[in-house]
Amino acid sequence: MTRTVYVNGEYLPEHEAKVSIFDRAFLMADGVYEVTSVLDGKLIDFAGHAARLERSLKELDMRAPCDTDTLLEVHRELVRLNGIEEGLVYLQVTRGAPGDRDFVFPDPETTEPTLVLFTQNKPGLADSPAAKTGMRIISIEDQRWGRRDIKTVQLLYPSMGKMMAKKAGADDAWMVEDGFVTEGTSNNAYIVKGNKIITRALSNDILHGITRAAVLRFAREAQMEVEERNFSIEEAQAADEAFVTSASAFVMPVVEIDGVAVGAGTPGHRAVRLREIYLDESRKAAV
Template sequence: MRTVYVNGEYLPENEAKISIFDRGFLMADGVYEVTSVLDGKLIDFDGHAARLERSLGELDMASPVTAEELLAIHRELVARNGIDEGMVYLQITRGAPGDRDFVFPDPEETPSSIVLFTQDKPGLADNPVAKKGIRIISIDDIRWGRRDIKTVQLLYPSMGKMMARKAGADDAWMVEDGFVTEGTSNNAYIVKGNRIITRGLSNDILHGITRAAVLRFAREAQMEVEERNFTIEEAREADEAFVTSASTFVMPVVEIDGTPLGGGVPGRVAPRLREIYLEESRKAAI
């Protein structure tokens, strides 16, 4: 049984409780982060902590812990649960004011709630799916306009994954005004020659921590990076494609809406970036 963290306490998971009046439960009024663990160490923790601070600031929500305390909690949970490869999930909500109300509660009277738990994922780095790639479909992007804030409003991304499953695919890319925004839980890329193309940062997409690292490594490896919008039609004509996220690192895409890319097998760019990312991230893990 896992040990989890809830509002200052380390508890067995079956003893963890949050109020039914918590605004995260009632209104999805909360933010989250997922930090990967490799070799018992945290990957890109500083980036996740910085994005968490930004998300909280955009929602005018207070953090119940300092950055130093947050790191200590992550490490303690990894140690207590014996995680070698896996993830640490963190969620902060606006708390439980005592009754349901659309108006934000006074943060002095209603402190934010914080929950963390681990997920054990042996073989995370050597995921066999990365060797064969994934198939995606395209769906309309009908989410709210602030996708740059990592909120717990994940119903439509979940629906998107179910649409993909029903279509016999693995995941979905969302399309708005004719252009790909991002995947249901990842950033999206296409490759033409030695040029990596991905949508630029804005309120339209999540500012991926893995995205930032992968693009940095790509430039250091003398790969050309172009941050611009691209259509799903352009994606189907690309040499290859891939997605990035904290839980999948770099994952090749071998089919889009039934159209195979590169003969239906991973190309050379995505596997190489995955290799570089894992190597460099392990060196910098804390």
């Protein structure tokens, strides 16, 4: 079946979708994105993703292409047209193609942004085998730019990090700066000690994860203590459990870091329980 995508107000077969070679995302990585999961044909945490998109656009002085209600309508229509029961909706907004290549961008009010959305069908997304076995992680130096709180399309170094992990026979990488873990290549990082969940505090150093916010709220409601502070790889290796969160992985246990087993070397019961809670509550609130 040919996938239907959305480009600047039109629903098109994917092979007909076109964006200018002068688009600033292509030339300058001048764009932001969001990924919203779909479970049971409904959108998970859409309001959070829409709010973060608005923030990212404001931080880059980029005009929103449409309002939130329109974005929701487009998401739902793409899910319907492509018959997605479990999967993802990828959204990207760029500054557009205002003219010839130039480092200086024009007035946002006079520049028409580019809006692109497409779906990815992922059957079994909620019942991932990795959630039962856990992930193996390596650590790498964090060499990204300083505004990681903005969800930009500048993903080359995270992509390189995933390839470093693959080459090392691992599943993913945690990035380390000044001796402390910042985050994973596409996820937020956590450790568990006793009944305490520890994760880095929000700042420009990490992405303000939508799944992170929900999971920490559910953890507190389940009477788990949450501490937002820096932690090192060594502390993580000595923890009882570790896990990551993201829109597409939900809550994913980590069982090994740089070759050292975390806890018993199997998915920890708190991570497993938080995944269950997150999926259950998110399905109830899905739109």
